[in-house]
Amino acid sequence: MKQTIYRSQDGLEGGAPAAGVPAELAAAAQAATDPKGAAPVGPTKIAARDVSVFYGDKQALFDVSLDIPDKTVTALIGPSGCGKSTFLRTMNRMNDTIAGAKVTGRIEMDGEDINARSLDPVLLRARVGMVFQKPNPFPKSIFENVAYGPRIHGLTRSKDELAGVVEESLRRAGLWEEVADRLHSAGTGLSGGQQQRLVIARAIAVNPEVILMDEPCSALDPIATAKIEELIDELRERYCIVIVTHSMAQAARVSQRTAFFHMGRLVETGDTEEIFTNPRERRTLDYITGRFG
């Protein structure tokens, strides 16, 4: 988003798009929010309060408090190293797998503290699926990739049931038509975009409540990106989706809520339309208009 450089201006208040916000962005944000106007934001699914993350001595995230609504796509935006991916990884406790990482504060999912000692992170991760930046299908067949979650969690009782789950997940990920005839060939043999939809299918096969996406399209070409974005929009009806993205246009297109991070702090959060047309904070405006980041 570095193509447009705007001069500084002052009109940050008021209902009309603030001067400097690219018209396409504002329009996309408006369309994604809702054609009828009201933001279709569900009840709060995840509530983060004063969350800080430390990697060894280095603090990566400072006192972030954010409500993430259900059946909604929430975009986390901000320049590289701003803590958005770190925050994403607190929601399924993936930071546990990094040596020396420490999380403080409180994160509640449906009112339940996910950092509680009594909570098994393994079970949490079955409820909170994750899709990574680079497609990471396992070195197994397409079928086995999708069947991975149901198998390890013992979700199905028969082969037929498992096959049903695999088909259903691949259908929901929009991949079934393309792979139905080669379910048992290697998942790594698919194209990048197909691989990313395969890992989305893998994530939804365990019927999670939340899907976290860490820059899911940054390794894909525009056509594959468009397909994933379309898919995200469909998945919104069933899941709470949180997506980290570097693309302003993508955030505007797919999300209803946006949170802007900078230097490890949450700067501003609100309806995507609001953020992209009328940000309250100067830094947000500077970032979305491409002045830094």
Added chain:
Amino acid sequence: MTLTVLLIVILLAAAAFVLGRRRAARRAEALTGRARAHSRPVQHGAYAMIWVAAPALFVLIALSILSGPISHQLIQTGQPEAVERLEGFRKNAFVADAARVADGEPAQAIWEPEVAQHLAPEGARAARIQTTLMWAGVVGALLAGLVGGLVAFMRIRPDFRARNRVEGWIVGLLLVCSAIAILTTIGIIASLLIDATRFFSAVPLPEFLFGTQWSPQTAIRADQVGSTGAFGALPLFAGTFLIMLIAMAVAAPVGLFAAIYLSEYAGAASRAIIKPVLEILAGVPTVVYGFFAALTVGPAFREGFNTLGRWLVGGPLDGLGQYLMLVQNQMALVAGAVMGIMLIPFVSSLSDDILNAVPQSLRDGSYAMGATKSETVSRVLMPAALPGVAGALLLAMSRAIGETMIVTMAAGLAARLTLNPLDTVTTVTVQIVTLLTGDQEFNSTKTLAAFGLGLTLFVVTLALNVIAQRIVQTYRQQYD
């Protein structure tokens, strides 16, 4: 003396560097723009230095190789007639004694007076020849260095491409080093092939590969028992294979699980302890493993089996008990088990590398699905790392087959066609050692048999290594 000459050559080379650099700098000083010197003064200096050092070193090395034969030849010619008449080996002894007498030491052998009178003058002559040769070498080396330096010096001009010339010398040096490695390998293979061919002309290949009798002791006199010897290597292959299997049964699971622990479970602290300890284990000389096997493990195993045997004797398993009571120190199990321990660090460090090469994204993907560590290891990492691990195990096998010291000390010498791990067996390497150590006649079928065995061993381990490298390589490419 050689050391002094070497020092002088180094000093000369350093001087050539300094002078060459200065000369190049001075010649290039006034030039600018397009006429600017092609190479920097330092490169001219390096060029001059090489031209001093290379010819001088070449002459030094050539003479140090040749001076022995040359002086030998010179001393031999022109000896007095009395010495001339001596047999070959006595003549050599005379020359050695002459040198001793010239140094003021007494002669070692007792010489007849007509020969003894020549000792002192001949010794002095030999010393003179050697001194002359040495000085010729020194002067020749220094002269070669000076001439080389002069030639290089004349060439220093702003448009002279010293930079590229130096590059050429470096390429040459690297090429020579790699050529030495390759030529040595070719030489080894050639000598192996030549002697093995001689062996196989005496013993047909099928008989060697599939014969079940191994007793290489050929008689010295024709009327002795077993004068022909038997060269069926099958019992040796069986012993080698048995010990390799036992070693792999120990090393494969232990090494692999240690690698999994190290790469997936161990924290920084325990890794910092276990890794160095494994490296110590890898650094233990095999001869130490050998006497550990022969003096500690062997007796302990025998004791254990004998005790078990005493328990069983008289019971329903009486026969087994009788057998166990007679088990010896040397058995395939001991050699195999200790060899397995030796291979643990080898397997674990290779497997550790391979597991670490599996992309982190696969682990993240599995953990994010709610898999535990062991589920991730067994369902995602192992399938991903399997080709690499298979390659590592093949490499370990090839080491187990070629390992010599442990089996020599702990496996025994009896060539028996058995797969019983409690029996003493012998391996290909052990037989090569016993065939070639001690006083041996180098033309008998018995000694040549060692080359036949060596060639077989070489072919098998080479095949294993090639296959293993292939597998590991294709595996690496998969994730690059």
